[in-house]
Amino acid sequence: MDYTITSKQLTFILVGCMLGTGIITLPRVTTEVIDQDAWLAVLFGGIIPFVSLWLSSRIIGKYPGLSFIALTEKLAGKIFGRLLAAVFAIYSILAAAVILRIFLEIITMYLLPKTPMLVKVMLGLGVSAYMASSGIKVLGRLNEFLFYVLLPLIFFVLPALFAYADIHYLMPVLNHSINEYSKAAITTGYAYSGFETLIVFGPYVIKKKETFKASIIALSITASLYLFAVITTMVVFGAGLTQKITWPVLRIQSVVDIPVFERIEFLFILAWIGSSIKPVCNQYFCACLIIKDMFGIRSLGAVVAVLFPIIAFIAWYPKNIYSTFCFSDFVGTYSLILGTAMPLFLLGLSLIRSKGRVKDEGNS
């Protein structure tokens, strides 16, 4: 299997990792903290991912040609390095499971209310397993293709914007304390979960120098789409109503009647299914790749098959939507810590090693 991707494909893989179900709930979770300033939280929330992407790019740039597992083993030793990789693999498994579950909660609410959760989990994960077993190149192409499927979804909210948008709902600007903005930035940071996968996907980029640029483009695309979703929801619903709606970005489409189509939110969901399954595929692949390298397994498909029941069980386990949201918050926190601590730690180790080497060379 060819394990190389272009920097453009890396951009779309990262966008695919970050942009999933979070966009549907983001306006609600941010307005709960800072009301009409929610859109600012989207910008502040991008700071942690930006730092993480910069750190990860530095690490990848310093050790070109080394995969994530080889990198951790080289810098932290075989045992500790594998432990670090295992922490990442566990995160990817949990992330794949929770994203799949939130995605299925929306499908349950709008399309398949009576179908048992386990059946939906199996079907969703089956598609993801197929994609994850296809390799990084196919995953890159899929992410790119499905990104263009997502773009026209923007037009679905335009009727509501034209009919009901009111700029007053964004005013007054900067009306909260620094504490509240920090809290909102962390909450929004959860929505960017997926940025940390750069350290796994980055080593496979053909032109290593373009890794950071590609990741920043991915972050900018994600932030722009989040900003669009939050501002659109805010100017139509206002902060008070946004906080009352579980899926505000979906609900916004039912405020106007569209001749012929009438209920466009169902069309939106059909198109959105394709793009929201991407992070599940990407995280699934990420976990498989790490485990495959860690144990020296030759077949990626075998790892995919082994992880299937584990991810399925974790995705099926939450008893209700509220446990799912708690689980999602936990994975979001895990992602922020992992995304910054892992590259920072590896970079630290790398600096210590290079200083040690310089010292050794000086002594000799």
Place this chain on the structure above:
Amino acid sequence: MKVIHRRILLLITAAASVLLLSGCWDQRTLDELGFPFLLGYDYAREEEKEYPDDKYLISVGAPVLYEEAESKYHVERTPGKVPAQTRSRRDAHFGEQYILGQEQVAIFGNEIAERENLNVLMDSLSRNDKIKDSLYMAVAEGRAVDLISTRVKHYPNTGIYIRMLLKNIRKSNFLPVCTLFTFRRDVFSNNTAPMLPCIVQKGEDIVLAGSCFVSDGRKTENIGWMESQTAVFLRGIKAKGEISYDVIEDEKVIDRQTFSGGNRRKVKIKREGDKYIVNIQIILSGVIVEKTKTQPLRELPETLKLTQKSLEDLIKKRSQELVKKVQEEYGFDALNIAKEIKAHSREKFEKEDIDSIIRDAEINVDVKVNIENTGGWV
């Protein structure tokens, strides 16, 4: 993984999808579905109750889709302790499964709208994501069930008639339209009183009778057609319609004209100490579609100024009267200026604060009329 393995996995996934999704848990047969158009909320009368603790009567008006059916419209009345309970009770005597996403209009009986909190009453509607936010809302002058049961002349389905009536009033009568979305936005984001159209049965027809405000979830007294139009202007609900008025010069009526056009508003907020000064400018733009006097074209510019002024004075007078009523009688934000006040201030306001500001504010109204032409006849 070999290509053949991937193909097998793909085949299994596709087969499972087809098998599991097309014929199992969520399958529905079109023949077994009912499509409710109208939803009515009333208190249940003694003779309508199935159990002693039944409180509400929820009526549903739905089209009958069987070709051989005698009537093309059916009204289902079901009592219940709470509105959502009627859904399962209805299934006990009505076989078809109602598709709630097809509901078009919710009508509240006058008594229930006055006494119950509409936010609580509509809780089951708000929680259901399948119910669209563009669902129209209205208040009936009597009971909603009587209105829903009315067979309107030439219409096989009263639901279609009422939906069209409510949908188009804003385009022709300067009257308010209220949907589930605008209602909830007024309550939860604006802290303002939603404005609902009132409909009434007159003989074999259902007609618009004005409107009412909903404060703290409960309906206030009805306001007439003219006051409703003025409220639409003051609230800045973009609408279209016609107004007939006298053109007055030196306190004498010199012409009678009909203006046809649209409205918008601008609001400016100033704060002096604890007092808010609210300046509302109503802007009307349109054409004269009727006038009793004909004039040569060269005289029209001068007459137009007089025409505009007469209409401006009329709307201003009506607006000032309504503003006075809002401040002195209602004491809540019926003018939808809370969002501007909130946008202007850095303080956090609850509904009580907004109501207090409205009562004490200095509210000035200015009207500007722009007549674009007087039609194709000089």
